Amino acid sequence: MNFLMSLITNLISGLSLGSIYALIALGYTMVYGIAKMLNFAHGDIIMVGAFAVIVSVTSLGLPPVAAILISVVVCVVLGVAIERIAYKPLREASPLAVLITAIGVSYFLQSLALIIFGSNQYSFPKIMTFSSITLGGLTLNGETLTTLIVTTILMIALSLFIGKTRIGKAMRAVSEDKGAAELMGISVNKTIAVTFAIGSALAAVAGLFYGTTYGFINPYTGAMPGIKAFVAAVFGGIGSIPGAMLGGILLGVIENLSKAYISTELSDAIVFAVLIIVLIVRPIGLLGKKTNEKV
Amino acid sequence: MQSKKTVVSKMITYGMVILAFVIVFALDQSGLISRHMRSMLVPIGINIILAVSLNLTVGFLGELTLGHAGFMSVGAYAGCLFSIYTADLLPLAARFPLAMLLGGIVAAVFGIIIGVPVLRLKGDYLAIVTLAFGEIIRSVIINLNFTGGASGLKGTPQDSTYPITFVVILIMLFVIMNLVESKHGRAITAIRDNRIAAEACGINITYYKLLAFVVAAFFAGVAGVLFGHNYSILTAGTFDYNMSIEILVMVVLGGMGSIRGSIIAATVITILPEALRFLEDYRMLIYAVVLIIVMIVNASPRFTGMRDFLSPKTWIAILTKKNNGKEAA
Numbered sequence: 067m068n069f070l071m072s073l074i075t076n077l078i079s080g081l082s083l084g085s086i087y088a089l090i091a092l093g094y095t096m097v098y099g100i101a102k103m104l105n106f107a108h109g110d111i112i113m114v115g116a117f118a119v120i121v122s123v124t125s126l127g128l129p130p131v132a133a134i135l136i137s138v139v140v141c142v143v144l145g146v147a148i149e150r151i152a153y154k155p156l157r158e159a160s161p162l163a164v165l166i167t168a169i170g171v172s173y174f175l176q177s178l179a180l181i182i183f184g185s186n187q188y189s190f191p192k193i194m195t196f197s198s199i200t201l202g203g204l205t206l207n208g209e210t211l212t213t214l215i216v217t218t219i220l221m222i223a224l225s226l227f228i229g230k231t232r233i234g235k236a237m238r239a240v241s242e243d244k245g246a247a248e249l250m251g252i253s254v255n256k257t258i259a260v261t262f263a264i265g266s267a268l269a270a271v272a273g274l275f276y277g278t279t280y281g282f283i284n285p286y287t288g289a290m291p292g293i294k295a296f297v298a299a300v301f302g303g304i305g306s307i308p309g310a311m312l313g314g315i316l317l318g319v320i321e322n323l324s325k326a327y328i329s330t331e332l333s334d335a336i337v338f339a340v341l342i343i344v345l346i347v348r349p350i351g352l353l354g355k356k357t358n359e360k361v
Numbered sequence: 362m363q364s365k366k367t368v369v370s371k372m373i374t375y376g377m378v379i380l381a382f383v384i385v386f387a388l389d390q391s392g393l394i395s396r397h398m399r400s401m402l403v404p405i406g407i408n409i410i411l412a413v414s415l416n417l418t419v420g421f422l423g424e425l426t427l428g429h430a431g432f433m434s435v436g437a438y439a440g441c442l443f444s445i446y447t448a449d450l451l452p453l454a455a456r457f458p459l460a461m462l463l464g465g466i467v468a469a470v471f472g473i474i475i476g477v478p479v480l481r482l483k484g485d486y487l488a489i490v491t492l493a494f495g496e497i498i499r500s501v502i503i504n505l506n507f508t509g510g511a512s513g514l515k516g517t518p519q520d521s522t523y524p525i526t527f528v529v530i531l532i533m534l535f536v537i538m539n540l541v542e543s544k545h546g547r548a549i550t551a552i553r554d555n556r557i558a559a560e561a562c563g564i565n566i567t568y569y570k571l572l573a574f575v576v577a578a579f580f581a582g583v584a585g586v587l588f589g590h591n592y593s594i595l596t597a598g599t600f601d602y603n604m605s606i607e608i609l610v611m612v613v614l615g616g617m618g619s620i621r622g623s624i625i626a627a628t629v630i631t632i633l634p635e636a637l638r639f640l641e642d643y644r645m646l647i648y649a650v651v652l653i654i655v656m657i658v659n660a661s662p663r664f665t666g667m668r669d670f671l672s673p674k675t676w677i678a679i680l681t682k683k684n685n686g687k688e689a690a
Contacts, residue, residue, distance in 0.1 A: 104485060152653055155661040161484075162425065163660035166613045169606055170652035177645035293492070293602065300489045335500035338493035345490055346478050 076326045082210040084318020085217035089272040090295030091310040093265030099241040099305040103164040107171035109292015115141045115273030116283045123191040130193035138270040145266025179285035190277035213275045303354020405631045406526030412611040412627040414580035420618035422573040423553030425488040427605045431495030432468040434600035436582020437589035440464030441517040461586045468582025472575040480570045502597040513596035521591040
């Protein structure tokens with residue numbers, strides 16, 4: 067019985083961690099679907115979002131809601147600006163050139179944060195305090211539950227947005243065929259900018275939850291969740307939105323379970339090993355679309 | 362038969378490396394090189410080996426891999442452990458080449474183990490899987506006992522010197538440049554240019570992909586041995602994906618499929634952070650900005666058009682009207 071309880075607790079905290087990965091992975095996968103590029107700087111947007119919250123709460127003394135809003139706005143502006151300045155001139159260039167540029171942007175954000183904040187750990191303000199809930203002998207952490215609920219709402223909202231709205235339709239069209247979409251009167255530039263804006267907003271939320279989960283932020287905080295989310299996006303089939311959600315959640319659960327039952331040090335290795343096995347069995351990821359190569 | 366042009370091009374590459382070595386050696390003998398500068402010579406050489414070998418997979422084979430540091434670490438640990446255990450048994454002249462050979466072979470074996478299942482993946486999937494392998498190797502090394510674990514492997518004799526590194530670079534250049542110009546090399550570039558057409562011509566895709574991958578892994582392992590023998594402590598944390606990315610940056614900046622470009626870019630990128638040291642905290646920031654600007658200027662259609670316009674070659678072509686179309690890259 068005790069084992070079952072701890073298993074459920076670990077599963078739920080794994081789901082919560084996984085939903086954070088899923089939020090980040092959505093940004094990766096949306097940008098990949100539309101701009102066909104790996105945005106390596108996406109992880110660092112999380113770090114910027116988390117620092118925005120810290121600055122607004124501890125230095126400016128703003129209420130939590132305002133801090134969260136500021137963090138989202140900062141990330142959206144940053145994401146769109148990065149796209150405009152660094153990626154847009156390279157839209158016709160080779161994917162590798164864009165990848166290296168994205169790495170450059172990642173270095174840029176990290177070193178800028180390093181200059182402003184130094185390499186110290188900043189403790190993340192406790193802006194969300196929720197009491198834990200006890201359900202039939204099972205104690206659930208309040209923050210974990212909030213993370214889970216908010217990310218679920220965001221993912222449903224995003225699915226509806228992409229499925230039902232005009233802009234969502236434009237996004238799907240651009241990812242399918244950029245040239246044809248442009249001929250149908252869709253502004254490709256605007257659609258790509260919107261995609262970056264949404265991805266960055268999700269990253270800001272992910273930064274908030276990442277900060278509350280781990281409690282500490284430094285300029286390099288974004289790198290590892292960024293890589294994990296990239297893994298999650300590929301795991302689910304890169305370019306596929308449900309795939310990113312599934313991949314992120316599975317990744318979080320696997321990571322948490324291996325931390326709890328196998329080894330803390332080897333948990334990353336286990337996550338990566340599962341990814342490799344999945345990709346060897348199914349080279350396009352779990353929900354990826356198979357594209358036939360034309361001669 | 363190799364065409365005259367490729368022979369000349371190869372000679373320029375060898376000449377460039379030899380000339381650089383002679384100049385450095387002469388300066389060193391006359392005492393004009395500071396200790397700090399001398400300490401950078403081996404890392405430059407190691408990065409040249411890494412960049413040129415990665416160029417074989419990324420530039421010539423056209424497959425993006427992000428696990429080069431993983432092969433390097435495997436080679437480094439194999440070579441260093443060999444040196445530690447044979448330090449009293451063998452003289453330096455036998456021990457160090459054997460360590461490098463062993464490191465290279467172990468890395469190549471890992472290249473086969475990893476390459477066979479993953480090389481059927483393409484593009485970004487291959488990139489993430491090789492990155493994943495690199496990270497797995499790192500985690501496993503940290504958790505093993507005989508590798509010294511997280512605190513690192515100590516006691517490796519510090520045998521790496523820049524003349525030895527130079528000799529290794531020459532051997533590597535000889536192998537890779539001859540490979541690229543050979544029948545095998547043409548098969549590798551054919552796979553890059555059009556996989557399906559290459560397959561239709563009877564080229565064994567799996568074999569040649571694996572060949573490029575394994576040769577690259579071998580030299581990454583050799584570079585790892587040089588790296589391990591250059592510092593007193595070898596820690597697995599050094600070989601994370603950031604290192605693989607840094608090598609990739611060298612390859613892309615130098616130009617895909619250009620060996621000379623990789624050599625120059627590896628040298629510049631190793632020196633640049635040191636040369637920018639006077640900027641102190643702003644060093645990495647400037648480095649990042651330089652990287653972004655170079656990529657945009659190098660690859661953006663707007664700028665490449667401008668560059669073509671400014672290049673004397675275009676004007677000569679216009680004036681003589683001999684050159685139709687762009688020169689083959």
